[in-house]
Amino acid sequence: MMLDTQPNPAIAPPEHFVSVKGLCKSFGNAVLYDNFNLDLASNQLVSVFGPNGCGKSTLINMISGLTPFDSGEILIHDKPIRRARIGYVFQNYREAMLPWLSAFDNIAYPLRVKGVPEAECRDRVETLIQTFNIQLDLKRYPYSFSGGQQQLISIMRALVADPEVLFLDEPFSALDFETTLFVRDKLQEIFETTKIPMFMVVHNLEEAVFLADTVLLLSKRPTRLVEMVSFTAPRPRTLDTLSSPEFIETSRHCLDIFRQEMRK
Numbered sequence: 102m103m104l105d106t107q108p109n110p111a112i113a114p115p116e117h118f119v120s121v122k123g124l125c126k127s128f129g130n131a132v133l134y135d136n137f138n139l140d141l142a143s144n145q146l147v148s149v150f151g152p153n154g155c156g157k158s159t160l161i162n163m164i165s166g167l168t169p170f171d172s173g174e175i176l177i178h179d180k181p182i183r184r185a186r187i188g189y190v191f192q193n194y195r196e197a198m199l200p201w202l203s204a205f206d207n208i209a210y211p212l213r214v215k216g217v218p219e220a221e222c223r224d225r226v227e228t229l230i231q232t233f234n235i236q237l238d239l240k241r242y243p244y245s246f247s248g249g250q251q252q253l254i255s256i257m258r259a260l261v262a263d264p265e266v267l268f269l270d271e272p273f274s275a276l277d278f279e280t281t282l283f284v285r286d287k288l289q290e291i292f293e294t295t296k297i298p299m300f301m302v303v304h305n306l307e308e309a310v311f312l313a314d315t316v317l318l319l320s321k322r323p324t325r326l327v328e329m330v331s332f333t334a335p336r337p338r339t340l341d342t343l344s345s346p347e348f349i350e351t352s353r354h355c356l357d358i359f360r361q362e363m364r365k
């Protein structure tokens with residue numbers, strides 16, 4: 102008997118976790134995106150870098166369904182955004198936390214909004230914090246935690262409803278250097294454990310390269326995709342990665358492209 106080794110197209114996983122076709126978006130007369138296209142291969146950590154004001158946050162917000170667009174199509178794992186399970190980590194954890202709820206209840210919030218039974222909510226939060234070894238007293242309120250701890254709590258909240266994609270808008274920009282290292286390592290651990298594809302806006306070029314499988318380099322407005330740069334250093338990436346020839350070469354290449362774009 103011959104075994105059929107061909108993948109069944111009916112059950113083959115989607116090739117892309119994000120597909121954007123012919124996307125147009127303006128604010129008043131200012132054209133931000135005009136026929137913008139993007140396909141991101143599944144199971145990757147993708148970071149987005151570009152000049153100030155080119156529309157990075159608007160892009161992540163449109164793809165995650167937070168900001169409407171004028172025309173075009175956006176699919177998450179081949180589905181319209183409204184049918185996808187999405188997690189979102191905001192830049193400013195202080196504004197993103199619900200201050201009247203304990204850290205535990207903040208994490209459980211998306212499940213409770215969905216009407217998940219209380220026992221299951223508690224189980225799922227407990228499992229999550231054990232999986233990622235979050236050693237915090239979650240009965241406390243958000244303001245009593247450090248910035249890095251609050252950002253970690255908001256990452257846990259984004260993960261609790263089992264998202265198929267995690268969006269992060271400058272997750273480190275409100276953190277100091279030491280805390281950034283801690284949250285960055287945790288994010289990498291989450292990516293390696295869950296393999297949830299991640300789409301992350303980052304302000305700092307080295308930060309964009311360090312965790313990424315692919316760096317999207319964007320142009321000035323109207324915003325084009327200038328290049329998708331692949332970074333294949335082994336994981337986990339560590340402080341040694343920063344001094345590896347591959348990291349230095351990739352960062353240098355991204356910087357060259359960025360400079361060329363700024364001169365245009």
Ligand SMILES: Nc1ncnc2c1ncn2[C@@H]1O[C@H](COP(=O)(O)OP(=O)(O)OP(=O)(O)O)[C@@H](O)[C@H]1O
Nearest residue numbers: 128129133151152153154155156157158159160302
């Ligand atoms: N709701 C809005 N109404 C009008 N203009 C907006 C709105 N949101 C963003 N813009 C404008 O669109 C442009 C892109 O903004 P966006 O925040 O997406 O860029 P960015 O690349 O993330 O910026 P930065 O690098 O400064 O974080 C900016 O000029 C901004 O002022």
